[in-house]
Amino acid sequence: MKxxxxxxxAMFASLGIGSIAGCNVVKSGSVASGLKDVxxxxxxxxxxxxxxxxxxxxxxxxxxxNMDKFVIDSQFGGFNCSVDIQSGEQLGTxxxxxxxxxxxWTYSFLYNNIEKNPKYxxxxxxxxxxILKLRPADDTFWPTxxxxxxxxxxxxxxIYTGLFIAEGLAEYAKASGESSYTELARKIVMNSMARYxxxxxxxxxxxxxxxxxxxxxxxxxxxxxxxLRAATQMLENGPDPDMQNVADRCLDALLNYxxxxxxxxxxxxxxxxxxxxxxxxxxFAYTGHGIETCWMLMFEAARRKDRQLxxxxxxxxxxxxxxxKDDVYGGYFRSLDSVSNNIWxxxxxxxxxxxxxxxxxxxxxxxxxxWARNCFRETLAFVxxxxxxxxxxxxxxxxxxxxxVVQKNRAEHYHHPRHLMLxxxxxNRIIDRKGRVSGLLG
Numbered sequence: 521m522k523x524x525x526x527x528x529x530a531m532f533a534s535l536g537i538g539s540i541a542g543c544n545v546v547k548s549g550s551v552a553s554g555l556k557d558v559x560x561x562x563x564x565x566x567x568x569x570x571x572x573x574x575x576x577x578x579x580x581x582x583x584x585x586n587m588d589k590f591v592i593d594s595q596f597g598g599f600n601c602s603v604d605i606q607s608g609e610q611l612g613t614x615x616x617x618x619x620x621x622x623x624x625w626t627y628s629f630l631y632n633n634i635e636k637n638p639k640y641x642x643x644x645x646x647x648x649x650x651i652l653k654l655r656p657a658d659d660t661f662w663p664t665x666x667x668x669x670x671x672x673x674x675x676x677x678x679i680y681t682g683l684f685i686a687e688g689l690a691e692y693a694k695a696s697g698e699s700s701y702t703e704l705a706r707k708i709v710m711n712s713m714a715r716y717x718x719x720x721x722x723x724x725x726x727x728x729x730x731x732x733x734x735x736x737x738x739x740x741x742x743x744x745x746x747x748l749r750a751a752t753q754m755l756e757n758g759p760d761p762d763m764q765n766v767a768d769r770c771l772d773a774l775l776n777y778x779x780x781x782x783x784x785x786x787x788x789x790x791x792x793x794x795x796x797x798x799x800x801x802x803x804f805a806y807t808g809h810g811i812e813t814c815w816m817l818m819f820e821a822a823r824r825k826d827r828q829l830x831x832x833x834x835x836x837x838x839x840x841x842x843x844x845k846d847d848v849y850g851g852y853f854r855s856l857d858s859v860s861n862n863i864w865x866x867x868x869x870x871x872x873x874x875x876x877x878x879x880x881x882x883x884x885x886x887x888x889x890x891w892a893r894n895c896f897r898e899t900l901a902f903v904x905x906x907x908x909x910x911x912x913x914x915x916x917x918x919x920x921x922x923x924x925v926v927q928k929n930r931a932e933h934y935h936h937p938r939h940l941m942l943x944x945x946x947x948n949r950i951i952d953r954k955g956r957v958s959g960l961l962g
Contacts, residue, residue: 568951575944578908579634583937586913591931596668597646599623603931605914611929613668617681620651622934624688628695634941644692648701651685659711678723679716682708683746690754702754709750710762713769716743725789727806728857733799737792741778741806744770745813752820767820774813775832783859784839786810800858807844808854808872814840815879822886830886837879838891844872849922850902852876866921870932873903874939881946888957 590608591599593615601619602612627644631637653670654663662685664677686708693701715721721737748770751763777794778786787796788806796802814837821830844852846868854872855865876899883892906923907915915936919926 565951565955568947568955572944572947572951575940575947579937579940579944583914583940584630587931587933590913591933592643593646593668596670597650598668598670599647599933600668601931601933602929603914605912605916605928605931608913614665614673615650615668615670616665617651617654617662617677618664618684619933620647621681621684621686621688623647624651624685625691626934626937628688628691629941630937631695632691633945641695644688644695648689648692651688659715661715679712679743680746682712683750686712687746687750687753690750694757702757705750705754706760706762709747709766713747713766719792721792725801727855728788728800728804732801733797735789735791735797735801738801739773739777739790739792739794741774741786741788741809741813744773744778745809745816748774748813748820749816752816752823756823771817771820771829774817775836779836780805780859784836785843785856785859786813786836786840803859803861805843805856805859806854807840807852807856808869808875810840811837811844811852811872811879812875815875815882818879818882818886822882834883834887834889837883841876841879841895846921851899851906851923867918868906868921868923869918870903870907870915871917871935873899873907874935877903878939878942881943885946885950886957 586608587599590603590610591601593600598615598620600610600613600615601623602610602614604611624644624647627640627647631640631644650670651662654666654672656662656676661676661678662681663672664674664681666672666674686705689701689708690705693699693705719737723738723740723743724734725732725738725740747766751766751770754760754763755767773794774786777790778788780787780796783805785805785807786809787802788804788809789797789801791797814833817833818830818837821827821833841852843856844854846853851868852872853864853866854869857863857865877896880892880896880899883889884896906919909916914931916923916926916928917930917932
């Protein structure tokens with residue numbers, strides 16, 4: 521066994537991971553329970569600091585240096601994510617608007633919240649300059665793909681292209697102090713919402729199956745999720761009536777319409793009028809988006825200091841995590857294609873496992889929830905065992921159910937560093953408070 525692997529295994533064993541039972545839903549502890557006063561035990565304090573060190577190492581000693589060497593385009597700006605994650609070989613030079621907006625956010629957030637290294641701001645600036653070459657002249661969506669130099673290779677993409685770019689521009693504006701990019705981000709969000717509301721809005725939800733019917737102008741959990749995250753991050757910087765309206769609409773759509781009252785999972789797709797489709801989409805719960813959306817809802821509850829909203833969204837989060845858990849091989853499934861027939865897609869994607877880690881650590885920090893602590897530990901052990909692989913430059917983005925075969929052709933530069941950064945910030949807060957539960961929500 522290699523030394524790094526041994527040290528990692530020893531640390532997680534010391535955290536008690538090996539003895540943790542499954543992530544089964546239990547009643548939350550009181551706000552005063554859970555992480556409160558863990559520093560009364562010096563050994564527990566050391567375990568938290570070890571975990572903090574591991575997160576910093578994953579970010580600064582592996583992810584960032586390998587991004588510098590294999591992904592960041594220092595000549596033209598932006599990110600070439602088509603990389604063999606074992607050899608580092610470039611598998612293509614074309615770029616993606618999705619990945620450009622996401623990378624712009626990653627490096628801007630890194631600069632704003634983790635380390636004010638001017639190199640990170642320069643990487644973000646060059647990405648911003650590259651993607652703005654492709655800005656549409658009208659309200660059409662941004663092109664999906666383009667050359668290394670920034671020449672379009674496709675026509676207009678989908679709604680996500682602009683929303684990821686908006687998220688990146690808003691975070692960049694905060695880093696650079698250039699408010700014009702906040703205004704551009706706001707404009708992109710508002711134009712996207714106006715387009716989304718049109719009865720002729722066109723989007724095909726292809727991630728159910730190839731035979732799934734097309735829903736005219738659908739309402740989609742994944743869309744509300746990205747709208748919510750873009751709007752609420754801008755609201756963290758101060759009041760904004762338009763972004764507040766976007767956030768309110770997202771909460772209403774998700775909690776009052778997409779959440780199925782019978783089985784308390786989000787139906788991914790609704791008709792334009794928010795009714796449930798009378799076809800296979802009416803029985804479709806994309807648990808990956810459900811879990812990701814729930815931690816964003818919990819973050820928004822904290823921003824609003826709304827304990828009732830936190831408790832409600834925490835229950836929904838637990839429900840999705842519990843339903844999606846693979847009790848045989850560990851980890852979580854991303855897609856419940858048919859609720860009534862219990863038909864799942866059985867692949868494992870990294871991003872979903874990391875959304876569970878973000879949500880559970882957040883709950884543990886803010887409420888001391890025992891279930892959240894246990895689930896965080898178990899999920900962390902699963903992720904470290906299956907994705908943090910010796911000989912790999914980046915964590916694999918996906919694999920089969922047992923993760924014996926994994927995807928090796930893409931450097932994951934958004935969900936993975938987002939998990940590392942958000943949870944590193946949470947651990948910093950917990951350690952600074954000497955382990956006491958946050959007083960933010962009472």
